[in-house]
Amino acid sequence: MSDIEANRLSSRVSRYARVGAGVGTTAARIAGARLFGEGDTAREGQLLAATLGSLKGPLMKVAQMLATIPDIIPAEWATEFVKLQAHAPPMGRVFVKRRMAAELGPDWQARFSSFDFEPAHAASLGQVHRAIGPDGRPLAVKLQYPDMASAVEADLGQLNVLFSLVGRLRPQIDTRNLRAEIADRLREELDYARELKHMRLYRAMLADEAAIRVPEPVEDLSTGRLLSMGWLEGRGLLAFKSAEQHVRDHLAEVMFRAWWKPFCRYGIIHGDPHLGNYAAYDVDGRPAGINLLDFGCIRVFPPDFVAGVIEHYRGHLNGDRARIEAAYAAWGFRGLTPEMIDTLDIWAKFLYGPLIDDRKRRLAEGVTTAQFGRREAAQVADGLSRHGTVTPPAEFLFMDRAAIGLGAVFLHLDAELNFHRLFEEFIEGFDRDALAARQAEMLADAGFEVRPA
Numbered sequence: 001m002s003d004i005e006a007n008r009l010s011s012r013v014s015r016y017a018r019v020g021a022g023v024g025t026t027a028a029r030i031a032g033a034r035l036f037g038e039g040d041t042a043r044e045g046q047l048l049a050a051t052l053g054s055l056k057g058p059l060m061k062v063a064q065m066l067a068t069i070p071d072i073i074p075a076e077w078a079t080e081f082v083k084l085q086a087h088a089p090p091m092g093r094v095f096v097k098r099r100m101a102a103e104l105g106p107d108w109q110a111r112f113s114s115f116d117f118e119p120a121h122a123a124s125l126g127q128v129h130r131a132i133g134p135d136g137r138p139l140a141v142k143l144q145y146p147d148m149a150s151a152v153e154a155d156l157g158q159l160n161v162l163f164s165l166v167g168r169l170r171p172q173i174d175t176r177n178l179r180a181e182i183a184d185r186l187r188e189e190l191d192y193a194r195e196l197k198h199m200r201l202y203r204a205m206l207a208d209e210a211a212i213r214v215p216e217p218v219e220d221l222s223t224g225r226l227l228s229m230g231w232l233e234g235r236g237l238l239a240f241k242s243a244e245q246h247v248r249d250h251l252a253e254v255m256f257r258a259w260w261k262p263f264c265r266y267g268i269i270h271g272d273p274h275l276g277n278y279a280a281y282d283v284d285g286r287p288a289g290i291n292l293l294d295f296g297c298i299r300v301f302p303p304d305f306v307a308g309v310i311e312h313y314r315g316h317l318n319g320d321r322a323r324i325e326a327a328y329a330a331w332g333f334r335g336l337t338p339e340m341i342d343t344l345d346i347w348a349k350f351l352y353g354p355l356i357d358d359r360k361r362r363l364a365e366g367v368t369t370a371q372f373g374r375r376e377a378a379q380v381a382d383g384l385s386r387h388g389t390v391t392p393p394a395e396f397l398f399m400d401r402a403a404i405g406l407g408a409v410f411l412h413l414d415a416e417l418n419f420h421r422l423f424e425e426f427i428e429g430f431d432r433d434a435l436a437a438r439q440a441e442m443l444a445d446a447g448f449e450v451r452p453a
Helices: 003-035 041-055 057-067 075-081 093-104 148-156 159-169 176-189 192-205 245-266 303-318 321-331 338-356 374-387 396-413 419-427 432-446
Strands: 126-132 138-144 226-230 268-270 278-283 286-292 298-300
Touching: 003 041, 041 057, 041 075, 057 075, 057 148, 057 159, 057 176, 075 374, 093 138, 093 226, 148 176, 159 176, 176 396, 192 226, 192 245, 192 268, 192 298, 192 432, 245 268, 245 278, 245 286, 245 303, 245 396, 245 419, 245 432, 268 396, 303 321, 303 338, 303 419, 303 432, 321 338, 338 374, 338 419
Parallel strands: none
Antiparallel strands: 126 138, 138 226, 268 298, 278 286
16 A cells, blocks of 8 residues: 555544544434433534534535435524535645645646635635636636545545434435435535536536626646636625615526526536525626636436426426326336325425416515525425325435525525526427437537436
């Protein structure tokens, strides 16, 4: 075994022991309290959040992910998990030099006109530095922290402990598919070469959307753990909460187009709806559009899944029960009773409500971002506890995440849109085979290996 391999193994073992001890101890405390009838979901959420927050790293990112998925965890847990901050202590100058040399070689600084060692942003898996390329172009350089692969594998090893707790509170939902989906997507986020392809993909899919900007990757300054791209100036969307209504509506419409056009036309969606992953940019001092900034978590859906979503929507639009039932079958649900379908449709009606209503409206009235979807999720959980266990398809994990994340943006902006007409524009003339062909072409052009749909 080489010294590097030994160090990585040691790092993984150390991380596994630390995470295992933290999560295991907290899980035991929660299980013990419940055994003696002293369970308190609010207190449990606080305990888990405190444990995961102290551990930092990938497992905290998983907790943030769970907080945005309806039905999976109690609302009291989600309230605490969503407060977690994924920011890690930034790497110092010496560490940055070592990491950059490991990725681009000892003469790496000669490949930039300038490089700012102070990170512009530090997150859970890496940090971003401002730089100037040899051609004078401003760049964002995303550098992964050392040994993140070991940390991810160590933390994924503790998912079973976390989900065993979830299973005790939500026995009506089989989470095996979701567990595997979380692990797959988290591993993908470590692959910056893959993220570079995602950027190419989004630049192509949204090329005719003038108000949406996607950074241009710089391939000769990128590796599997380093990603360089053009720097895009912008301001966080929360800076526009008090802007004029037409400004807020415009930004919300651009966000809607950025998320749902790729899904409806190509079966692809951005699965990380965090406010830090987009910003508004100005032209002549006025907000003109949206910058999409992070492409680590992209989900490609089978064409049949997309067809099921559109059929399900049309079933609710037209009151067609047969279409609704066929959509559940197409998604892979088995053995659903009419009562179970009615229960699952509580969530569907919540999501489709604004899309079905052909008028300009707010997404929801009198609802905060923290409350958005929680009542409906609780109703679904309660209904399934009486009617039977379901195994959600893996694809639903990031569909629901995107829907909740996008909805939170609309609520923050207090936007008024005709969501129905926007959605109908994207699905007009929908054809499953045409989508499959477009998807395959886009993926191949971006550099992905494409298998027959």
